[in-house]
Amino acid sequence: MEQRRYVPGRDEGEGTKRVVALSAGTAAVHLALIACGVKAGDEVLVQSYTFCASSHPITYLGAKPVFVGSEKDTWNMDPVLLEKAILDRKAKTGKYPKAIVPVALYGMPYQIDKIMAIAEKYGIPVIEDAAEGMGSRFNGQVLGTFGKYGVLSFNGNKMITTSGGGALICRNEKDANEIMWYATQARDAYPYYQHTAIGYNYRMSNVCAGIGRGQMKVLDAHIAHHKHVQALYEELLKDVSGVHIHKQPADPRYDANFWLCAATLDPEVRIQGQENAYKEVIKTAVGGAAGVIHQVDSATTDCQPNENVEALRVFMLGKKIEARPTWKPMHKQPVYAGAPVYTNGIEEELFKVGFCLPAGPYVTDEDVRYIVDTIKGAIER
Numbered sequence: 526m527e528q529r530r531y532v533p534g535r536d537e538g539e540g541t542k543r544v545v546a547l548s549a550g551t552a553a554v555h556l557a558l559i560a561c562g563v564k565a566g567d568e569v570l571v572q573s574y575t576f577c578a579s580s581h582p583i584t585y586l587g588a589k590p591v592f593v594g595s596e597k598d599t600w601n602m603d604p605v606l607l608e609k610a611i612l613d614r615k616a617k618t619g620k621y622p623k624a625i626v627p628v629a630l631y632g633m634p635y636q637i638d639k640i641m642a643i644a645e646k647y648g649i650p651v652i653e654d655a656a657e658g659m660g661s662r663f664n665g666q667v668l669g670t671f672g673k674y675g676v677l678s679f680n681g682n683k684m685i686t687t688s689g690g691g692a693l694i695c696r697n698e699k700d701a702n703e704i705m706w707y708a709t710q711a712r713d714a715y716p717y718y719q720h721t722a723i724g725y726n727y728r729m730s731n732v733c734a735g736i737g738r739g740q741m742k743v744l745d746a747h748i749a750h751h752k753h754v755q756a757l758y759e760e761l762l763k764d765v766s767g768v769h770i771h772k773q774p775a776d777p778r779y780d781a782n783f784w785l786c787a788a789t790l791d792p793e794v795r796i797q798g799q800e801n802a803y804k805e806v807i808k809t810a811v812g813g814a815a816g817v818i819h820q821v822d823s824a825t826t827d828c829q830p831n832e833n834v835e836a837l838r839v840f841m842l843g844k845k846i847e848a849r850p851t852w853k854p855m856h857k858q859p860v861y862a863g864a865p866v867y868t869n870g871i872e873e874e875l876f877k878v879g880f881c882l883p884a885g886p887y888v889t890d891e892d893v894r895y896i897v898d899t900i901k902g903a904i905e906r
């Protein structure tokens with residue numbers, strides 16, 4: 526009989542994977558951590574440059590996030606820093622961290638071959654946060670299928686949506702059953718409700734699932750569209766000095782979905798209105814906060830995008846274009862003050878110069894041209 530080659534993440538054979546639909550990607554991260562045995566006092570290694578949903582569920586369990594810095598090329602978890610962090614945590618606490626959470630930032634694949642090799646060397650499970658990377662591939666294999674678990678999100682802004690929702694990719698039926706058990710209040714098999722564990726109400730609703738079944742039909746078209754928009758930005762921005770679109774590495778194994786098109790602005794570029802950047806305290810809601818305004822009393826923090834980047838955001842908003850800052854690194858968030866971090870400072874530098882451009886399914890070629898012309902018009906010559 527032909528010997529099957531061992532492939533990390535496929536070690537239970539082709540076709541054994543199961544996907545559990547859930548109420549949110551955040552719920553998927555939470556349940557994956559539980560299934561990896563994360564408990565109060567444990568440490569979990571997580572990429573710092575990410576949305577808070579990658580790390581917050583670690584704290585729901587009373588565990589501690591240990592933040593890992595990014596590499597320049599992908600903006601994702603640096604495998605060298607990852608191994609350094611594993612060894613240092615073992616030396617300092619006597620224990621290995623309980624899980625590793627790399628994040629496909631803006632859909633860009635992480636160096637999963639290196640991350641899996643390190644994870645296997647130290648016997649630590651990987652939870653891939655592919656919430657932004659649905660359909661992105663590394664070496665032909667989709668993200669979320671390498672690790673022990675893979676997180677997807679169907680939030681309104683994601684590659685496809687169920688209005689709100691998420692999923693956890695599991696390696697086999699047994700793991701999927703356990704996740705679904707936790708997602709349905711952990712009910713034991715009696716005629717009445719009997720509980721031997723604390724569960725959650727994290728199941729995806731049937732109405733959302735119905736929307737999701739329809740959305741699955743447009744996933745490939747959405748991915749193709751996002752790639753097209755990225756290629757157009759790359760083409761149109763190539764001669765704009767001081768503006769650099771974030772490209773995937775030239776290595777053919779990378780195949781990003783380009784969920785969001787991210788770019789950087791050199792610090793010396795002057796933008797119209799820059800003198801007014803950060804002069805006023807924001808009084809409106811921040812993106813995706815359902816209109817909730819949590820008042821603050823200062824216009825600045827100790828780690829923020831450069832003034833020219835903020836001025837560009839404001840300039841573009843004035844032209845009805847929503848450009849957003851990149852994710853503020855988690856180790857720079859006040860709520861994580863004092864958390865251990867292993868970094869070369871790359872994500873902090875990228876946060877200062879980075880911004881995200883519109884890239885959704887409704888962004889037309891004409892829109893991209895208008896956006897690029899607006900960027901050019903914002904630059905003081």
Ligand SMILES: Cc1ncc(COP(=O)(O)O)c(C=O)c1O
Nearest residue numbers: 549550551576578579656678680
């Ligand atoms: C990197 C990352 N992880 C997790 C999530 C959580 O997904 P959800 O909003 O579906 O809870 C998101 C998106 O919102 C995300 O961007």
